[in-house]
Amino acid sequence: MSSKNRPPQIFKRRVFYIPGYDPFPPRRYRELYRKEGKEQAEISGYSISVSADSVSGSNNWHVTSVQEGVEVQTEFEVLPWSDIVQRSMSGSILVTYIQMARTVWTYVSTGVFWRLMRLRKGPVLAALYPVVMLILQLLIAILIALSIYALIDTYMGELAILPAALGAYCSLFWFRRIDNRLFAYYLLHDYAYSSRLRGVVSPELNDRLQLFSKRINEALSTELNEVLIVGHSSGAHLGVMALADVLRKHDGFRNSPSLSLLTLGQVIPMLAFLPKAHRLRKDLRDLSIGSNLTWVDVSAPGDGCTFALCDPVAVSGVARQEQKWPLVLSAAFTQTLSAERLKTLRWRFFRLHFQYLCAFDRPGDYDYFRITAGPLTLRKRFEGRAPSQSRITRTASKYTSVRA
Numbered sequence: 280m281s282s283k284n285r286p287p288q289i290f291k292r293r294v295f296y297i298p299g300y301d302p303f304p305p306r307r308y309r310e311l312y313r314k315e316g317k318e319q320a321e322i323s324g325y326s327i328s329v330s331a332d333s334v335s336g337s338n339n340w341h342v343t344s345v346q347e348g349v350e351v352q353t354e355f356e357v358l359p360w361s362d363i364v365q366r367s368m369s370g371s372i373l374v375t376y377i378q379m380a381r382t383v384w385t386y387v388s389t390g391v392f393w394r395l396m397r398l399r400k401g402p403v404l405a406a407l408y409p410v411v412m413l414i415l416q417l418l419i420a421i422l423i424a425l426s427i428y429a430l431i432d433t434y435m436g437e438l439a440i441l442p443a444a445l446g447a448y449c450s451l452f453w454f455r456r457i458d459n460r461l462f463a464y465y466l467l468h469d470y471a472y473s474s475r476l477r478g479v480v481s482p483e484l485n486d487r488l489q490l491f492s493k494r495i496n497e498a499l500s501t502e503l504n505e506v507l508i509v510g511h512s513s514g515a516h517l518g519v520m521a522l523a524d525v526l527r528k529h530d531g532f533r534n535s536p537s538l539s540l541l542t543l544g545q546v547i548p549m550l551a552f553l554p555k556a557h558r559l560r561k562d563l564r565d566l567s568i569g570s571n572l573t574w575v576d577v578s579a580p581g582d583g584c585t586f587a588l589c590d591p592v593a594v595s596g597v598a599r600q601e602q603k604w605p606l607v608l609s610a611a612f613t614q615t616l617s618a619e620r621l622k623t624l625r626w627r628f629f630r631l632h633f634q635y636l637c638a639f640d641r642p643g644d645y646d647y648f649r650i651t652a653g654p655l656t657l658r659k660r661f662e663g664r665a666p667s668q669s670r671i672t673r674t675a676s677k678y679t680s681v682r683a
Contacts, residue, residue, distance in 0.1 A: 290351045290654045292505045293498045297358045299512025300469040302365045305357035306337040319638035319648045327652055342652045349654035358491045363483055367472045372451050375464055378471040379413055385474045390677050391552045398675045401583035402546060406470055412463035416454045420447040473549060478556025491521035503536040505656045515545035516559055523562035526569060539657035540574040543635035544582055547591035557682040564597040567604050573658040574604035577645055581612035584632040593672035596679030606661055607670040615639040
């Protein structure tokens with residue numbers, strides 16, 4: 280059979296995407312993938328198309344791409360926990376301030392705050408932002424209350440405290456209404472949820488992780504070239520825990536697809552450094568020595584919301600001599616994004632934190648759409664690649680205990 284008549288080689292992949300602390304529905308990620316994938320394909324010279332999965336719903340979509348002469352069929356599935364996020368964000372203004380006090384106390388009293396600060400200042404300053412912003416909002420509310428009281432005290436006497444208190448509440452309520460621009464409540468709820476049990480996984484999140492593990496395990500029993508788990512931001516440590524559970528329960532890997540984990544913009548130390556994060560530290564340790572998977576961790580110093588180039592296993596104090604993973608790589612925003620693109624993103628910190636999922640106008644080794652829709656497994660794509668020279672591997676956590 281001539282090469283012209285030979286059927287095209289087909290590569291099949293299943294991608295499980297785990298979002299960070301995000302209250303939005305999975306279809307947001309489908310549309311982001313569609314938009315950014317089209318742009319990246321035009322820049323890099325390959326074809327890619329995205330179609331919704333009418334059977335499985337908005338959590339799933341299908342990607343067809345032709346790269347390097349190979350047709351690639353990728354089934355995407357978002358492993359959602361947005362409902363848990365939404366419930367954790369439903370507290371009143373008073374509850375939010377109580378959460379703020381508790382979260383600050385947890386990180387400061389345990390000494391974790393100072394160790395995180397010595398590791399990477401960027402994400403710690405990002406964590407301080409909602410605290411400072413909420414305190415500033417409270418001070419403004421108090422100032423408004425005092426001003427109202429001073430204006431009407433002569434006429435109403437002690438009853439002036441009522442409109443003064445109403446004025447303070449209205450100002451706090453207004454600040455919360457515009458939090459889609461300030462992100463103070465959103466970020467505070469994120470850190471509060473992660474730290475409220477000092478590193479213990481909540482029962483509701485544990486149940487969800489078991490469902491994640493079940494879906495991944497089912498995919499490993501199908502005829503695929505690769506099963507790829509992608510965890511972004513807080514989704515990175517969820518991916519670690521879900522995959523560690525899969526590896527402990529999987530019967531064998533002889534005929535299974537290649538198993539891969541890609542963590543992007545991870546904030547793992549925020550949780551792994553907490554006193555009772557025994558499970559996460561154990562899962563980090565177990566994955567780091569696994570021979571049946573490939574784990575690549577990608578971050579960028581230009582992203583102030585991530586612990587850039589920090590080996591999450593090593594800095595958490597659970598690295599063993601036989602450690603294999605993760606391969607820590609830099610997305611190198613200053614090299615892979617043009618000066619014009621960087622200028623437009625300069626003060627858009629959250630957009631930069633999502634850049635790993637977006638198109639690069641000067642793409643390098645890291646290309647999200649080649650990884651998720653290209654004809655190479657994660658292991659083959661980065662085979663022989665040395666880790667970033669700037670990676671941080673020193674133990675920084677005070678708490679390194681691991682319990683079964």
